[in-house]
Amino acid sequence: MKALESFAAHAVAIVATMFALYPLLWVLGLAISPAGMASEPALWPLPDSPSLANAKAVVSGNPHFWTQLANSLIVSGATATVAIFLALPAAYALARFRFFGAQPGLRAMLWTQMFPGVASAVPLYVILDKLGLLDSRSGLVLVYATTAIPFALLQLKGAFEGIPIELEEAAWVDGASRVRTFLTIVIPAARPAIAVTFLFAFMSAWNEFILAATLLSRESAFTLPVVLQRVVGEHAAHWGVFAAGALIVSVPVVALFYVAQRSLVSGLTAGSVKG
Amino acid sequence: MTPPHCPIATRGFGFRVLGFFLAILLLVTAPARADEVTIWHAYRDAEAQALDTVVHAFELRTGHHVTMLAVPFDAYSAKLAAAIPNGNGPDLFIEAHERLGTYVRDGLLDAVPAALDEGFDASARRALLQGTTLYGLPLAAKSLALFVDRSVVKGPIDSLDDLPRPGTSSTYTLVYENESSYAFAPFVHGAGSDFLAADESFGFVGPAAAQALRDVALLVREGRVPAEASGALVSQLFREHKAAAMISGPWALGDLPHDSDVEVMPLPPLHRGGRPLRPFVTVEALFFSAHRGAKASTVALARAIAFDEGAVVRARDGHQVVPRSSLSARPELAQLASLQAFQRAAKEAIGMPSSVRMRATWEPIGAALKATLRGDLTPENAVAMAERRFRDVTRPQAPPASTAPWFLALGLLSLTGAILTYRRARAEAWGLALKRSLPAYLWVTHAAVILLLLVGGPLIVGAATSLFAGTRSAPTFVGFANYVSILTARGGELLGLGSFWRTLLVTLLWTAVNVALHVTIGVALGLVLSRPLMRLKTVYRVLLVLPWAVPSYVSALAWKGMFHRQFGAINALLTYLGGEPVAWFARFSTAFAANVATNVWLGFPFFMVVTLGAITGLPQEVLEAASIDGATRWQRFRYVIAPLLLPALLPSVILGTVWTFNMFNVVFLVSGGEPDGATDILVSEAYRWAFTRDAQVGYGAAYAVLVFLLLVAGTRALDAFGKKAES
Amino acid sequence: MLDATLAPVVSSALAVPTPLSAPASSLPRDERCALRGVTKSFGDTPILKGIDFDVREGEFAVLVGPSGCGKSTTLRAIAGLEEIDSGTVRIGGRDVTALPPQDRDIAMVFQSYALYPHLSVRDNLAFGLRMRKTPEREVAMRVDEVSCMLGLDPYLDRKPKALSGGQRQRVAMGRALARRAQAYLYDEPLSNLDASLRSSVRVEIRKLHDRTGATSIYVTHDQVEAMTLADRLWVFNGGVVEQSGAPSDVYDKPRSLFVARFVGSPAMNLLKGRARREAGSVAIAAEGLLVRTTAPLRDGQDVMVGLRPHDLQVASDLSSALGTLHVDVVERLGSEALVHGWASTSGATITMRVDGDAMRRAAVSDSIAVTIDPARLHLFDAASGLRIDAR
Ligand SMILES: Nc1ncnc2c1ncn2[C@@H]1O[C@H](COP(=O)(O)OP(=O)(O)OP(=O)(O)O)[C@@H](O)[C@H]1O
Numbered sequence A: 001m002k003a004l005e006s007f008a009a010h011a012v013a014i015v016a017t018m019f020a021l022y023p024l025l026w027v028l029g030l031a032i033s034p035a036g037m038a039s040e041p042a043l044w045p046l047p048d049s050p051s052l053a054n055a056k057a058v059v060s061g062n063p064h065f066w067t068q069l070a071n072s073l074i075v076s077g078a079t080a081t082v083a084i085f086l087a088l089p090a091a092y093a094l095a096r097f098r099f100f101g102a103q104p105g106l107r108a109m110l111w112t113q114m115f116p117g118v119a120s121a122v123p124l125y126v127i128l129d130k131l132g133l134l135d136s137r138s139g140l141v142l143v144y145a146t147t148a149i150p151f152a153l154l155q156l157k158g159a160f161e162g163i164p165i166e167l168e169e170a171a172w173v174d175g176a177s178r179v180r181t182f183l184t185i186v187i188p189a190a191r192p193a194i195a196v197t198f199l200f201a202f203m204s205a206w207n208e209f210i211l212a213a214t215l216l217s218r219e220s221a222f223t224l225p226v227v228l229q230r231v232v233g234e235h236a237a238h239w240g241v242f243a244a245g246a247l248i249v250s251v252p253v254v255a256l257f258y259v260a261q262r263s264l265v266s267g268l269t270a271g272s273v274k275g
Numbered sequence B: 001m002t003p004p005h006c007p008i009a010t011r012g013f014g015f016r017v018l019g020f021f022l023a024i025l026l027l028v029t030a031p032a033r034a035d036e037v038t039i040w041h042a043y044r045d046a047e048a049q050a051l052d053t054v055v056h057a058f059e060l061r062t063g064h065h066v067t068m069l070a071v072p073f074d075a076y077s078a079k080l081a082a083a084i085p086n087g088n089g090p091d092l093f094i095e096a097h098e099r100l101g102t103y104v105r106d107g108l109l110d111a112v113p114a115a116l117d118e119g120f121d122a123s124a125r126r127a128l129l130q131g132t133t134l135y136g137l138p139l140a141a142k143s144l145a146l147f148v149d150r151s152v153v154k155g156p157i158d159s160l161d162d163l164p165r166p167g168t169s170s171t172y173t174l175v176y177e178n179e180s181s182y183a184f185a186p187f188v189h190g191a192g193s194d195f196l197a198a199d200e201s202f203g204f205v206g207p208a209a210a211q212a213l214r215d216v217a218l219l220v221r222e223g224r225v226p227a228e229a230s231g232a233l234v235s236q237l238f239r240e241h242k243a244a245a246m247i248s249g250p251w252a253l254g255d256l257p258h259d260s261d262v263e264v265m266p267l268p269p270l271h272r273g274g275r276p277l278r279p280f281v282t283v284e285a286l287f288f289s290a291h292r293g294a295k296a297s298t299v300a301l302a303r304a305i306a307f308d309e310g311a312v313v314r315a316r317d318g319h320q321v322v323p324r325s326s327l328s329a330r331p332e333l334a335q336l337a338s339l340q341a342f343q344r345a346a347k348e349a350i351g352m353p354s355s356v357r358m359r360a361t362w363e364p365i366g367a368a369l370k371a372t373l374r375g376d377l378t379p380e381n382a383v384a385m386a387e388r389r390f391r392d393v394t395r396p397q398a399p400p401a402s403t404a405p406w407f408l409a410l411g412l413l414s415l416t417g418a419i420l421t422y423r424r425a426r427a428e429a430w431g432l433a434l435k436r437s438l439p440a441y442l443w444v445t446h447a448a449v450i451l452l453l454l455v456g457g458p459l460i461v462g463a464a465t466s467l468f469a470g471t472r473s474a475p476t477f478v479g480f481a482n483y484v485s486i487l488t489a490r491g492g493e494l495l496g497l498g499s500f501w502r503t504l505l506v507t508l509l510w511t512a513v514n515v516a517l518h519v520t521i522g523v524a525l526g527l528v529l530s531r532p533l534m535r536l537k538t539v540y541r542v543l544l545v546l547p548w549a550v551p552s553y554v555s556a557l558a559w560k561g562m563f564h565r566q567f568g569a570i571n572a573l574l575t576y577l578g579g580e581p582v583a584w585f586a587r588f589s590t591a592f593a594a595n596v597a598t599n600v601w602l603g604f605p606f607f608m609v610v611t612l613g614a615i616t617g618l619p620q621e622v623l624e625a626a627s628i629d630g631a632t633r634w635q636r637f638r639y640v641i642a643p644l645l646l647p648a649l650l651p652s653v654i655l656g657t658v659w660t661f662n663m664f665n666v667v668f669l670v671s672g673g674e675p676d677g678a679t680d681i682l683v684s685e686a687y688r689w690a691f692t693r694d695a696q697v698g699y700g701a702a703y704a705v706l707v708f709l710l711l712v713a714g715t716r717a718l719d720a721f722g723k724k725a726e727s
Numbered sequence C: 001m002l003d004a005t006l007a008p009v010v011s012s013a014l015a016v017p018t019p020l021s022a023p024a025s026s027l028p029r030d031e032r033c034a035l036r037g038v039t040k041s042f043g044d045t046p047i048l049k050g051i052d053f054d055v056r057e058g059e060f061a062v063l064v065g066p067s068g069c070g071k072s073t074t075l076r077a078i079a080g081l082e083e084i085d086s087g088t089v090r091i092g093g094r095d096v097t098a099l100p101p102q103d104r105d106i107a108m109v110f111q112s113y114a115l116y117p118h119l120s121v122r123d124n125l126a127f128g129l130r131m132r133k134t135p136e137r138e139v140a141m142r143v144d145e146v147s148c149m150l151g152l153d154p155y156l157d158r159k160p161k162a163l164s165g166g167q168r169q170r171v172a173m174g175r176a177l178a179r180r181a182q183a184y185l186y187d188e189p190l191s192n193l194d195a196s197l198r199s200s201v202r203v204e205i206r207k208l209h210d211r212t213g214a215t216s217i218y219v220t221h222d223q224v225e226a227m228t229l230a231d232r233l234w235v236f237n238g239g240v241v242e243q244s245g246a247p248s249d250v251y252d253k254p255r256s257l258f259v260a261r262f263v264g265s266p267a268m269n270l271l272k273g274r275a276r277r278e279a280g281s282v283a284i285a286a287e288g289l290l291v292r293t294t295a296p297l298r299d300g301q302d303v304m305v306g307l308r309p310h311d312l313q314v315a316s317d318l319s320s321a322l323g324t325l326h327v328d329v330v331e332r333l334g335s336e337a338l339v340h341g342w343a344s345t346s347g348a349t350i351t352m353r354v355d356g357d358a359m360r361r362a363a364v365s366d367s368i369a370v371t372i373d374p375a376r377l378h379l380f381d382a383a384s385g386l387r388i389d390a391r
């Protein structure tokens, strides 16, 4: 009985894993086959003779590759960092203070996230232009932060609510000021949630390309997804190169996911479960 | 004496944080540099390299500095439209002439300096005229031609009938992008119909149009042309000798191996003695952005690129068909037979009108084409449908509305608000509450200000756009006309294709199905993986979150490829299992299913992780008690686990609902709304109106506002439901 | 007692003469921690209705009272964790009413321990000291001292989640004791422990206090804790202090019915009765027992008669007895037994404690003649609930 159950559990897990991996194998197959898309229907997506030509084309076919990689890293890292730093105190206040305007403000912020981005892209462009931040990484960070901050706020607010208030009270009694308590007790206690929030903010910035392509006008300022998108042109697309690029772009995020694996479960829950 | 341990990081922590923050800001801000001449293009590969060579030579010769930017095609026109009016555009940009009408209307272009108007082919030059003003220097003419694989086909070719039947010497007779309206154009002209009549009315009408549809449908039905062939696949099939001939443009030349035995010729008639299949010719041109001022260096660069010297390089290295009459005699070009063939093809082609109305024909005709290829509509009905759609998109703008009542209402509203605020402020409790709130404001103000500025501002402006019609450069205030038009389905059937209500139903179905599957699969896997003694738990978990970690545009495109009718893995699997291959994007049900499969794949890891977290939070004793009480596995789930999990999952479910409702990527990239916009959801519809249908920004914004209102109402209802379930 | 607190306490492990208690101060004896007319309401519900409260230097004050009566709120008001509506809080001679917790110089042990989860035991213990900018040498010294005293040495480098409940409790205690505070506040620190651990830690706390002489305010539900730990007991009821005094005073002379019911375990037997004046004395018929007293009672006055189970005795003859107890249940506790029974079928259950021979003989459905030393009789006015003392 036990054995049967465990067998069933593994069967479910294996089927799910296959479902999860197959499309990725398909991308991998595309990336390492020299001929591009298979013109014969095939079940097994990997080619018989793999080649790294596509990956080479991504890296060496583009003189700015390393700069653009750095751009991506800086912009995504900065987005996540800025969003978290801005959201931390605000989320704390929302979790711990009762203040006038907290509820309506929170609700309004939630609502803004439901507005399809289609309509606000152009006004955003104009604002950045006025701020003189067009075509700069800071501008892009600011734009990405507009979605990252509300997300981080909600996520962290939930995490803070999950921290027992006694912990803070103990610190106050021990002589720590509110700010100090926040820095030395609350933030460390919310570390998993902060890690997960960072991951998500990083990931969404890392994968974005439409706004980046619109706002950036220098080759050396582009982020990787923009470059990747350029491979898919009007008349023809180099799917193999695209796939290879996609895999390269995915590596950092997958690595972050792997690192954050432990926090992922606890951090996400802290945010979504009401304290 | 001092114990061996490190003091906790308390001292100076604040300073370190601040420093870190500043460092990040510094790192992020890279100063922009003012360059002498900037030029934007969307070229790739050979064309891009040729342009590079030309520009580089120019730099060396003149000492001017040129900044070139290759913009992804998808973002190109949006970027131009956003940048140029604000003076941030390039000095020069390269674009096909078909958007010329729109650009001129929107004031994005300066006229060409008279000195540069010299030596261009008349036909190409004509394409760039608006009235008598020349906008843009023609760089290349692009039209379709027939590529014949001479290792397979020997004899002369006077019509497409002369190509070998399928299966004789190659799998297919002919390969081309048979679902694109651009590649359909030669057949339309061949049948004697047109996209746009000379008087700017819709030309794709009557029996001739139906005949064109019948012609191309027959090619597929007879197996002469593969279905659903897209850009990359077309040249690949041809390269691999799986098709005897290909219809493609000069850009395909670069893809062919040097030693291949290929002949390029203008498109012959469909049948011997019939009308020739005349393609559209588009002219790629060098445009001068408005708001940049005509600098001498700009003019010099334009000359270097567009005139003979640059044209030779572009023709030789970039395979471009350059419209310079003086060049035909150049020996280095004369020997490029394929280029000559394209030159001839371009001469016989029909210049594509560059008017705004022309752009509105693509989508309706494409829809009719696809509906016919799928066999959903008879050619006659498809033609009628196309005309209806064209009218829909080009319907006259709503009449301007007076702004007076609006200002009055706004004034009244703010007055009432002010009075209410004042009265509340006078109540003592309110003042006290405000005073108590002061410390909290110290913590939130910075975030509030940034959000207000960067989220609130654009959002309000965006929402306000929905009260306007027309384009960005010339909006007219129309009040609620956009909403009225949307909600009444523009006078058509309320549940007709493309109507708001039908799209809403699709969206609701889409959201419900997806969220249900996400939650079911996520919870099931969460439960399986939380079995305490499960082996390889971590391995499964790492592998199962991968779909979440890969950029969604990549996975969406991968899924689209897997659902390809002829070459996709899903149909390969079906065939392997003894089934029939399915044309996934031909019917609503299967296209919808394909979208759902993709989105479920993208979304289940999130719910799995949330479930894992929630299960960790469940009191273990309760579960044990239940199993001691003799509950079966199912009873335990139904009566103990599920009720405990539900409240923990609810916020994530709400979040997932909002995400799914607005899941633009998947719908846009996988089915692309196929068939015929039936699988479009509200956001993708909003996007189409705002960006592809002649940039009816206000109309798109009205869609966005409606989506917003629906979501706010929906989540409030869900929240209320959650509160009730909790109590 | 006072001197003891002022003398440096030398820890057994370390020969470093560091006083654990607050340094000698020139404060008036009564002014270690004082509340005056403190009120507090949550919304419209008044929770504290004017608390007056003095804890002397070195005193161990214990607050008891039924659940929800405002003990924790009082403690939190002292700590500054709860804003009060009116009244003043003075600690160490300073008016701290308007000060935030960190400036009040108090230490507190929370019911839920509130150990900082991301810090090791050592850093938990040191936290308060570091917050007050204590030199690192001294921090290390005091941490060692406290950990040695509480037996935490083996766990210093562990995180709290790797400790048992009792160990966590000791860390929580140590974190407060490592500090030099004006007062130490404990909110039911032992309620999460099992019975045996509770009693051993209780003894430890008392020993610790005797050693350090730190001024302590301690909230508990537990009778035994209250009686054994307290120098002075404060009985709270519904937001007011019902009685305060040495535990024995409160036990011996409960000022009201409420206190009588609340203090003492097993609880005092309370019987309804009516006074009848007789020559030279008053007779009270109370639910089947007849009690004589010299207390000043009016004829026909309704009273409650309180008899502690420990004071009831088996009478040698019926004439001196209050009445007869019909035994219902006998709980044998080893050296003694609790006998539950009733005097008249309509009356309340009466509990008495017996030992020795009487215990051995006690059996269900026996009848026992009971008596009491009149001096140990408690009388309360039924209407006001106040104690009536014999003259
Ligand atoms: N934040 C609050 N909001 C409203 N009412 C509260 C709040 N905190 C406490 N109370 C109420 O105040 C009363 C006193 O609470 P307090 O915690 O002081 O009781 P307590 O004597 O410590 O009880 P216990 O022995 O159960 O711990 C209770 O009735 C409680 O419901």
Ligand SMILES: [Mg+2]
Residues within 6 Å of the ligand: C071, C072, C073, C187
């Ligand atoms: Mg309490």
